[in-house]
Amino acid sequence: MSDEATQVDAFWWKGVEEERLLFQTCDACDAVNFYPRIRCVKCMSPRLSWRESTKQGTVYACTFIHRAPTADLAGEAPYFVVLADMDDRFRFMARLRKGPQQDISVGSRLTVVFEETKDKKIPCFEAV
Amino acid sequence: MSLYRSAAIAGVAESRLGIVSDATVLELQAEAAEEALAEAGIEKNEVDGLLCSGRWGRTPQLEVAEYLGINPAYSDGTSVGGASFEFHLGHAAAAIKAGLCEVALILYGSTQRSGKERSLAASQNLALQYESFAGLPNPVGAYALAASRHMAVHGTTRKDLAEVAVAARKWAQLNPKAFKRDPLTIEDVLAAQPVAEPLHRLDCCLVTDGGGAVVVVSPERAKRLAKRPVWLLGHGESHSHMLISQMPDLLSTPARDAGERAFAMAGVARKDIDVLQIYDSFTITVLLTLESVGFCRPGESAAYVSGGRIAPGGEVALNTSGGGLSYCHPGMFGIFLIIEAVRQLRGECGPRQVRKHDTALISGTGGVFCSNATCILAGD
Numbered sequence: 308m309s310d311e312a313t314q315v316d317a318f319w320w321k322g323v324e325e326e327r328l329l330f331q332t333c334d335a336c337d338a339v340n341f342y343p344r345i346r347c348v349k350c351m352s353p354r355l356s357w358r359e360s361t362k363q364g365t366v367y368a369c370t371f372i373h374r375a376p377t378a379d380l381a382g383e384a385p386y387f388v389v390l391a392d393m394d395d396r397f398r399f400m401a402r403l404r405k406g407p408q409q410d411i412s413v414g415s416r417l418t419v420v421f422e423e424t425k426d427k428k429i430p431c432f433e434a435v
Numbered sequence: 436m437s438l439y440r441s442a443a444i445a446g447v448a449e450s451r452l453g454i455v456s457d458a459t460v461l462e463l464q465a466e467a468a469e470e471a472l473a474e475a476g477i478e479k480n481e482v483d484g485l486l487c488s489g490r491w492g493r494t495p496q497l498e499v500a501e502y503l504g505i506n507p508a509y510s511d512g513t514s515v516g517g518a519s520f521e522f523h524l525g526h527a528a529a530a531i532k533a534g535l536c537e538v539a540l541i542l543y544g545s546t547q548r549s550g551k552e553r554s555l556a557a558s559q560n561l562a563l564q565y566e567s568f569a570g571l572p573n574p575v576g577a578y579a580l581a582a583s584r585h586m587a588v589h590g591t592t593r594k595d596l597a598e599v600a601v602a603a604r605k606w607a608q609l610n611p612k613a614f615k616r617d618p619l620t621i622e623d624v625l626a627a628q629p630v631a632e633p634l635h636r637l638d639c640c641l642v643t644d645g646g647g648a649v650v651v652v653s654p655e656r657a658k659r660l661a662k663r664p665v666w667l668l669g670h671g672e673s674h675s676h677m678l679i680s681q682m683p684d685l686l687s688t689p690a691r692d693a694g695e696r697a698f699a700m701a702g703v704a705r706k707d708i709d710v711l712q713i714y715d716s717f718t719i720t721v722l723l724t725l726e727s728v729g730f731c732r733p734g735e736s737a738a739y740v741s742g743g744r745i746a747p748g749g750e751v752a753l754n755t756s757g758g759g760l761s762y763c764h765p766g767m768f769g770i771f772l773i774i775e776a777v778r779q780l781r782g783e784c785g786p787r788q789v790r791k792h793d794t795a796l797i798s799g800t801g802g803v804f805c806s807n808a809t810c811i812l813a814g815d
Contacts, residue, residue, distance in 0.1 A: 316564065319565075341565075342562055342565035342681075367584065367685070368580040368581065368583045368584040368587075368685055369580065369583055370571070370576055370579035370580050370582075370583055370631045370632060370633070370634075371629070371631070371632035372570065372571070372572060372576060372631050372632075373628070373629045373630055373631065373632070374572055374575075374630050374631070375570060375572065376570060376571065376572040376573065376576075377570070380570045383570070385629075386570065388569050388570055388571045388576060388580070388631075389569075390580050390679070390680060390685075398680055398681075399680065400566050400569045400571065400679070400680040401568070401569045402568075402569050402570045412587065413583065413584065413587035413588075414587070424568075429568040430568070
């Protein structure tokens with residue numbers, strides 16, 4: 308985790324460790340906040356509540372990566388990176404975990420799963 | 436405050452371009468600055484405004500000013516990716532109109548090709564921690580996401596994207612300074628190695644070294660120039676996000692708001708624009724920008740560029756230098772869009788000169804569709 312991680316960031320990553328995908332809603336204006344913040348992105352209220360995502364979403368856009376950005380990921384390539392509209396009204400990006408179901412496109416349904424990497428546990432998508 | 440005709444471009448120049456293994460970023464900027472001031476007929480000691488941006492230092496303005504021996508009364512380091520220089524042009528005009536300076540120098544230089552300073556990996560700081568685990572190579576992956584969305588919603592194809600790359604190459608073949616001038620076909624673009632599908636290698640801009648300079652002056656100073664001035668009619672800017680996962684709509688870029696502001700200020704219509712310089716970091720960048728600025732409706736950009744319409748001899752003069760795809764792309768391309776627009780408006784472009792060249796539109800895009808500044812220029 309980065310040195311800049313605040314308590315908000317640490318709380319979100321703790322959720323990932325526990326295999327929960329967290330986001331926030333604002334108690335004042337009901338806006339969904341993702342990534343999580345210390346003040347609401349819409350109204351600046353400090354009254355933000357954590358919610359647990361249903362982890363279900365739909366592919367909004369996707370790309371099939373041949374040149375991974377890091378040496379750690381080079382062994383995974385090629386792989387899909389997906390930008391998904393989650394059912395909980397936030398947009399979320401993750402890699403599609405290698406599995407039998409790989410023929411995804413815009414509109415495909417997905418679920419978030421969790422994967423151990425060298426450094427930490429991370430969220431990934433799986434086609435449903 | 437309107438910036439309509441509040442400032443003029445007096446001189447433009449590139450440094451050496453392409454692979455320049457024996458120069459520093461400061462040397463490249465000195466080369467470009469000297470040539471741009473010389474063609475303007477302006478002495479260096481008249482420069483009282485400095486605007487620059489670069490990824491090579493923490494305080495590029497301080498380093499450039501010290502190296503060139505400039506003590507600016509107005510200094511601006513707006514850094515919003517490759518569009519920074521279109522932002523700078525508006526800011527220079529505003530500073531001139533406010534009386535803060537009279538001769539502003541916009542500068543850029545990069546040795547990213549020789550210095551290998553470009554990396555596809557992103558750092559883990561701050562908000563990026565909510566995206567970086569996805570393994571998206573930056574920036575190509577973000578543009579690939581936008582392309583995938585455009586294809587799914589509008590039925591755009593890889594061939595439509597390839598039209599942009601092929602047209603750029605045809606313009607580059609008319610530009611002796613262009614880095615890539617060998618023939619290129621649609622089939623070549625389609626057959627290139629995939630990088631982040633749907634984008635392949637020839638959908639991506641070049642990686643070169645190079646620098647550029649633009650001299651901006653007050654209307655008063657513009658009366659005594661070595662060349663005829665080029666006037667700023669309108670300027671608009673906007674930015675909407677930093678991370679691609681935070682972009683509200685991947686098919687609508689900040690060029691929409693920036694373009695509206697620029698056209699409103701300039702008092703001209705889209706049909707009045709003779710020359711378009713549209714940032715082509717990737718082929719998809721051109722399609723989305725054309726739609727966002729309003730040169731065609733959403734989903735119609737593929738038809739807009741099809742059949743050689745934006746190639747030499749086509750109906751639309753777009754990226755006449757060969758663009759970031761074939762002319763040069765030293766990390767940030769925005770300053771080169773201005774340089775080519777000015778040369779076209781002055782009628783200096785030789786075999787690639789556009790016949791009707793009274794007005795030009797420059798649309799700079801930065802980051803991953805994060806920022807846009809649009810400038811509308813006219814000849815004297």
